[in-house]
Amino acid sequence: MNGIDEQGERSEQQVEGECRAALDSIRRIVQLLRRTAPAGGAGTNLAGATLSAAQLFVLRKLADVQSLSVGELAERTLTSQSSVSEVVQKLVTAGLVMRVRSPRDGRSVELSLTEAGQNVLRLAPVAPQDYLIAGLKRMPPRDRRQLCRLLGRLVKETGMADVTPRMLFVDGSSAGTRQA
Numbered sequence: 001m002n003g004i005d006e007q008g009e010r011s012e013q014q015v016e017g018e019c020r021a022a023l024d025s026i027r028r029i030v031q032l033l034r035r036t037a038p039a040g041g042a043g044t045n046l047a048g049a050t051l052s053a054a055q056l057f058v059l060r061k062l063a064d065v066q067s068l069s070v071g072e073l074a075e076r077t078l079t080s081q082s083s084v085s086e087v088v089q090k091l092v093t094a095g096l097v098m099r100v101r102s103p104r105d106g107r108s109v110e111l112s113l114t115e116a117g118q119n120v121l122r123l124a125p126v127a128p129q130d131y132l133i134a135g136l137k138r139m140p141p142r143d144r145r146q147l148c149r150l151l152g153r154l155v156k157e158t159g160m161a162d163v164t165p166r167m168l169f170v171d172g173s174s175a176g177t178r179q180a
Helices: 012-036 053-063 070-076 081-093 115-123 128-138 141-157
Strands: 044-046 049-051 097-101 109-113
Touching (some): 012 128, 053 070, 053 081, 053 097, 053 115, 053 128, 070 081, 081 097
């Protein structure tokens, strides 16, 4: 028997097995993130700078180009401008990122790495978010779309659809906030 009764319903044992398989996959993803993120979320100390995984991720995206606007950086980090701005402010305060007037548009500001930021990146590990993004990009488009749809459904079913997503590993991100 395949766990389906006469009405086409799955048995409780079948449902529990599927839930376990899904949770095991989620656990593996969390283990990957914990293994590659700074221990305890406290940050990685590199060249005298203690960085969160979110800060490391932003630095890596800035290293790819000469400079970016906050909006462009949000696109590259696959997150919102407000989330990336929070991380950028900490990097500016730490002297790892600088804000400069855009040569393209004097009204806007662009972000770029300082020499200290470049030095930190020479010692830095790969950001955990990059592992997830690389894995998602390797998936066939149809599977990736299905995963997005199903994860969205799971978020809805858990009552989290109205929680604003933040960058992974931003200080205090475990609490989450509900949209008004």
